[in-house]
Amino acid sequence: MKKLLLTLVLLVALVGMAQAELIFSDDFESYSEGATPDWYNPKGDVTVAIDDGSVFESENQYVHINDPGTQTTVLREHLWYHVGTDYPSNTFATLSFDINEPDDNGGASFYVKLTDGTGSNWLNPSSASVSFLNGSISANGQTASYSLDMPHHIDIVVNMTGASGSYSGTTLQSYRYDVWVDGQLVFANVDFDGAATQILGINFATASTGSQLMNLDNVEFRDEIFVGEDPRAASNPDPASLQEDVPLTKALSWEAGIDPDTGNYVDVSEYHVYIASILDINELADPNLLVTYPANIISDVVAETGSNGGSWTPPAGLLARDNIYAWRVDEKLTDGTILTGANWGFSTVLSIPDLNAALPEDAVVGVGEDAELTVEATNPFTGDSSGLSYQWMYSADGVTYSPVGTNSPVMAITDAQVADQGYYYCDVTIDSNSETVSSKIALLVVKQALAHWTMDQDDFVNGQYVDIVGTYSTEPNSAPTFVTGAGPDEPALGAAVINPDSFAAIGTWNPLESTGQMTISAWLKWDGTIGEYGNDILSKGDGWGADIMMWAFKVRGVSGGNAGVWFYSQPDYGIRVSGLLPEQVWTHICLAFDSGQARLYADGELVATRNNFALGTDTESSLKLGGGAAFPGAMDEVMIHNYAMSADDVAALYYETSQEALCLYPPSIDLNDDCRVDLTDFAVLAQNWLECGMVPTCLP
Incomplete structure (x- = not known):
């Protein structure tokens, strides 16, 4: 309003x-x-x-x-x-x-x-x-x-x-x-x-x-x-108050105030203009600023010419780059009354590069794919991108940076590998004065599985669930029982039943550490029992408290004979979907997390989203596979990825085991519901050509 x-x-x-x-x-x-x-x-x-x-x-x-x-x-x-x-x-x-x-x-x-x-x-x-x-x-x-x-x-x-x-x-x-x-x-x-x-x-x-x-x-x-403010005071300044990048030759203008009793402009004989360079824009809150400010205050008088306002051009050389200015216009009415104006402020054009603060953007690419990070910058002396130099910087950990790339606003990464993952920013320099501004930092994520426990008997070696892609092989408290896994191609002993004593502690590893993103996925076969406070799929925590945990991913509660799936923390209610897991049926569960948004998928399809999810703070808490409160049933193909999977990624992951393709994007004219438009649909159309169901138009 x-x-x-x-x-x-x-x-x-x-x-x-x-x-x-x-x-x-x-x-x-x-x-x-x-x-x-x-x-x-x-x-x-x-x-x-x-x-x-x-x-x-x-x-x-x-x-x-x-x-x-x-x-x-x-x-x-x-x-x-x-x-x-x-x-x-x-x-x-x-x-x-x-x-x-x-x-x-x-x-x-x-x-x-x-x-x-x-x-x-x-x-x-x-x-x-x-x-x-x-x-x-x-x-x-x-x-x-x-x-x-x-x-x-x-x-x-x-x-x-x-x-x-x-x-x-x-x-x-x-x-x-x-x-x-x-x-x-x-x-x-x-x-x-x-x-x-x-x-x-x-x-x-x-x-x-x-x-x-x-x-x-x-x-x-x-x-x-x-x-x-007194509505009779001068108003509508140009440049607008707090305006940035004002040219050094800008003429300042304003309108006369309004008499609230008549709705007309007040009768002004002349305007008194005051201007001074200030150090902080917040000083404008002081109504005595242009009376007591220690800087040299420039003042001038502008006559009212019948325009119900005025303008004033600062003398050449008064305005300088990189400065903040306060200015005020007092009105001298025809009856001699002086109406003190409000303090207005503006900042002048800079002598440093002007960068698009939103760039470069974070990027996620697969191994072997190409990526580009881009900055946009303007040279304030030329009004375009000429006369600028670029130096890209890279860090694997976000702490120590080194030069990378070429003198270009684009950082091109071809055939991306895991070693290219990390943090990038660009230093942009004006060639004529060597003034440099750094862009925002962007994160390049190269998609990879951080851990993959197949849960097959063949990958249970020396008493450990073997991590076939990383270094997180883990030993359960006791040997599990192996059963037939999920999917048509799974071996007869391709899944592990997580008995009360066969969950595994994986140490204090934090899957979010490198990218701030993760996807947890697993095939679950729930046995129909449930713990009072649920049972863990994967969890990171040493108890219930914001400072001793990060998150919990559990089956919890039973509705309509099916178990619910929760992803939550002590500080956040999180995602709580009831009735999701049927008893003794393999179900693929996937949790994608990025920048506070958590998304839960079941059998490749999105079932719930939670924005602004608040994690617990204990990054050194224990990561557990299958429990503390041990998972009641069998688990297969448990994976953690370093990025938040898209819907397409999740559907592809679901297909890897199930061999069932999902129709995520149904065509609008798919006439036989096979999620594609081809000659079969044309045949259906031809078979029903000229059929009419309008009444009474098409009655025999």
Whole structure:
């Protein structure tokens, strides 16, 4: 939603201020038209309406309040929903919101209240509120006016600290509050109940008699000072505030501010422009920046020529590359009033290469395949890639790097081998000044099986399950029983029954170590029994705790006579699919993991995905094959790969043992359901040519 007021004047000198935050906000965008906002027990006719731009000057949603005088509370929110019992106390706080009061209001006041720890309303000792009625705002006997049928931004700043604090050119005493309307201070240091040191709730209320119409939007509550900009101040800067790569010859321009009472531009006689080089963009939050900044502040005067704005070109040589600049435009109105503008900022073009921060991208290739890693860079002096040199760097472990490749934006790896796997980045240098910028680091993964235990009796040698591709042969606690394996070509003794004593510990190896990815796969034949907390397929952990495990891959729970499969950790619920493994039937299970995403496949087809999966932290915990809680049944062809397999990879792996091809991508005009389109489908089409089932068109 477009805010009514976008630029903020932030706190510059406060005593004892804790870390501030936005505690509660509602712009009413999440509701459907006509709905009642999901606040605490709303009362009366309070409905969400769609703004076509005529209410709050933007296309968005807001709340329309139409109370006939029967309700004393319209909208109320308890802060404990958002902060628990850590209520804002002994601090500064700001309640901000936008209103638009129709000119046909029925004559009853609209109140804004804050609730303290005793349940009392205490913004005002006498009336307990700030009130709005027929274009008049009141607080503790003070009044000010605003225009009807126009949007206005309200900020109520409360000081509960026990000490005074200064902000935006004013000082707020302890146990007082300020009221700002459209960025202008209308009531200063209004008294409230000094016994109130906590804020528990927010109330927007109407009188119990008389009707009331009000439009409300952008409600925000913070435990900090937060005041909207004066809409009369200069606006719409070009370059936009915080814009980067601004040319050194750029002319600065702006628009005059808007008078909230008329909706027209304010009457300006001249503009005062201030600019200075600063060290940190965060300094823009200081409204006194261009008054007290120790750098040389350049100022100039620009006359208003009837354009309702102005422009100013910095003198030649004032702007330099690689710098951050703050600038401000003050308006001198025709009546002599000076309206101080907001601080804007921009950074100039650089003298270093400008790189595409997303490149190079990670890549995964098979052994013998080709790969390319690419960077994109611009020379800021030429505006293109000319005059640049490239040096690629490589590391097997991500720690020690050495030069590799040629002077090119492309790192080509042909006939990739396992030795090419690792981390790559590129140093890009401007030839004319030797300025160098390094690209992001990309990981090249060369697909390989890190471990493969066939579980065949022939590969059970010297009391170990032999790893036929790696170095992770492992000895079970006792010799397993061997049975016929999965698939038509498996030998008679091609699978191992993991008895309670025949699981195997593989040491502390972490399969994720080299790439941050892995795929675990196994053929399982569940025997129908299950442990109370499940049984391991593979697991990495020494117990149940985030700091003593990484992950667990188990069969767990029985539903409809079938066992479930879980991949989870102590910190994460993970993937939990019930009823997946039928009893005494070979089933291929595959778990692919990459960058926090886990995907579970059964018999080659995706059955579940978990994004943002959180691993445990113990990378040195034990890796176990078939248990701690030993797998109940037989296992075959257990493998760990160094990359997260795609759906195609998983289907191909499933085919290796089952010899069953999967139809992952059914053709749209496959007429005989064989997952291909050929002459057979044409024959089916011809056989049914000119058949018609439309009624009554095709009736005989």
